[in-house]
Amino acid sequence: MDDTQLPRFCRETRGQLLALMAGELSGWSERVVRRHLRRCSDCAAEFARQERVNDGLSQLKQQAPEPPPELLGDLLAQARQPGWRGRAAVPARGAVSGARPELSVAFLTLGALATTGVGWAAWKSSRAAARRIRSHAD
Amino acid sequence: MDVEPALVRACQRGEPGALDALIRATYTDVYALARRMLANPDDAADATQEVYIRVMRSVLGFRGESAFGTWLHRVTVNVCLTQLGKKARAREAGAIAASTPFAVPGDPRLERLAADEAGPEEYAERGDLAARCEAAVARLPEDARTVVVLRDIEGLSTKEVAELLDVSENVVKVRLSRAHARLRALVSDDDGLQEA
Numbered sequence: 164m165d166d167t168q169l170p171r172f173c174r175e176t177r178g179q180l181l182a183l184m185a186g187e188l189s190g191w192s193e194r195v196v197r198r199h200l201r202r203c204s205d206c207a208a209e210f211a212r213q214e215r216v217n218d219g220l221s222q223l224k225q226q227a228p229e230p231p232p233e234l235l236g237d238l239l240a241q242a243r244q245p246g247w248r249g250r251a252a253v254p255a256r257g258a259v260s261g262a263r264p265e266l267s268v269a270f271l272t273l274g275a276l277a278t279t280g281v282g283w284a285a286w287k288s289s290r291a292a293a294r295r296i297r298s299h300a301d
Numbered sequence: 302m303d304v305e306p307a308l309v310r311a312c313q314r315g316e317p318g319a320l321d322a323l324i325r326a327t328y329t330d331v332y333a334l335a336r337r338m339l340a341n342p343d344d345a346a347d348a349t350q351e352v353y354i355r356v357m358r359s360v361l362g363f364r365g366e367s368a369f370g371t372w373l374h375r376v377t378v379n380v381c382l383t384q385l386g387k388k389a390r391a392r393e394a395g396a397i398a399a400s401t402p403f404a405v406p407g408d409p410r411l412e413r414l415a416a417d418e419a420g421p422e423e424y425a426e427r428g429d430l431a432a433r434c435e436a437a438v439a440r441l442p443e444d445a446r447t448v449v450v451l452r453d454i455e456g457l458s459t460k461e462v463a464e465l466l467d468v469s470e471n472v473v474k475v476r477l478s479r480a481h482a483r484l485r486a487l488v489s490d491d492d493g494l495q496e497a
Contacts (some may be wrong), residue, residue, distance in 0.1 A: 181481055212485040219434030220453045226431055227333035234346050238328055238353055257359060262357045 172199060176206050180213045302330045302370035309369045320360075324353060327370075331377050337450045338381040340439035344388075351380045360462050378451070378465050385443045430488075437487035445480035448473055 169177070176199045183190050183196050200207050304326060311319035328352035331352050353377050363372060446496055450463045452473070457475075463470045 176411035177482065178478060181478060209485060210488045213481065215430065216434065216437075216484045216488050217453075218483060219430040220438075220449075223434050223438075224456070227329060228336040228342075228345075230329055230332040230336075230349070231342065231346060234332060234349060235325070235328060237346075238350060240320055240325050241350060241353065242324060242357065292307055 173206050174198065177209055180210055183210075184217060186215060190267070288295060302327055302373050304369040304373070306369065306406070309360070309363065313363070320357070323356075327373060328353075331373065332451070334374070334377050334455065337382060337435075337438065337454060338378070338447055340446065344384060348377070348380050348384055351384075352377050374455075381431065382447070383388075384487070385447070388456065389443065411434065433488055439481055439482050440487060441483060444485065445476055445478050448476045449480045449484070452477055 167174075176196050179188060179192065179196050183193065188196060200210055304323065308319060308323055312323055318360070327350060332345055332349045335348040337351070339345050339348060343447075352373070356373065359376075363369065385456060438446055444461060448462060448467065451457045451465065452459065457465070459470050463473045466473070479488050
């Protein structure tokens with residue numbers, strides 16, 4: 164039966180089953196829910212099912228699914244031969260995070276040189292443009 | 302996922318063999334979490350590979366503010382959520398149906414597919430409550446399964462699950478309650494319980 168078709172009290176009780184099992188209900192709420200469970204066989208059966216689900220999930224915690232046998236080999240091969248993104252990303256992250264200070268210095272030096280180069284080229288081209296404008300004006 | 306801080310530092314220094322040792326120490330836990338969240342062995346293996354690609358890229362940036370195991374757990378959950386999102390989008394676009402070739406008799410994928418789709422009824426014959434629960438969890442909708450795996454199997458608190466999924470704690474509680482109602486229906490044991 165769909166929960167929405169249940170009597171209100173049964174619906175509310177079933178909504179509290181998890182909290183009841185987790186010991187999260189206060190004294191009064193717990194007494195109300197437990198009293199209903201004693202009187203309503205459908206809700207008592209639902210509570211028993213919830214206990215089985217909880218038992219099953221607890222057992223599941225202890226039984227981790229086994230990885231396929233080839234997975235470890237694949238992972239180790241991947242670690243030894245990272246793709247170009249991996250190869251580029253590791254030193255870059257190391258430089259940014261400061262874990263590889265020599266790379267940080269190299270990146271900063273390269274950045275400064277590149278910025279200086281771009282600035283010098285822009286200054287030269289603006290001077291050439293100014294000269295052309297002056298020669299046209301003359 | 303317990304990892305020695307010394308091993309993490311060795312990986313950050315790029316010591317030979319350190320990354321191999323890290324993978325050997327953690328890959329079964331990473332795979333198990335991915336397998337439960339994705340409910341598919343092939344997807345879980347792909348997700349595990351993606352996790353270690355991210356680890357290789359990011360291990361130098363790991364500053365040890367939390368335990369490495371917690372960080373790896375978070376990376377795994379994020380990779381799985383990304384995969385679930387991609388699958389959901391692909392399903393919406395009908396891309397999976399279009400890209401899955403027909404299997405012919407004798408195709409090993411058929412066997413794997415049959416194993417994946419063994420439902421609670423099949424497991425009931427084996428009388429194995431944990432296996433039935435696992436099958437039932439795999440049948441849950443993705444958002445419900447994610448909450449059950451993180452909260453009930455991985456043992457995270459409601460607050461931690463809410464933070465990981467970027468939703469409120471109330472949303473987690475509602476999803477968990479609905480997921481358990483569905484689990485009760487899936488795992489219900491016809492012998493005895495219905496008569497109770």
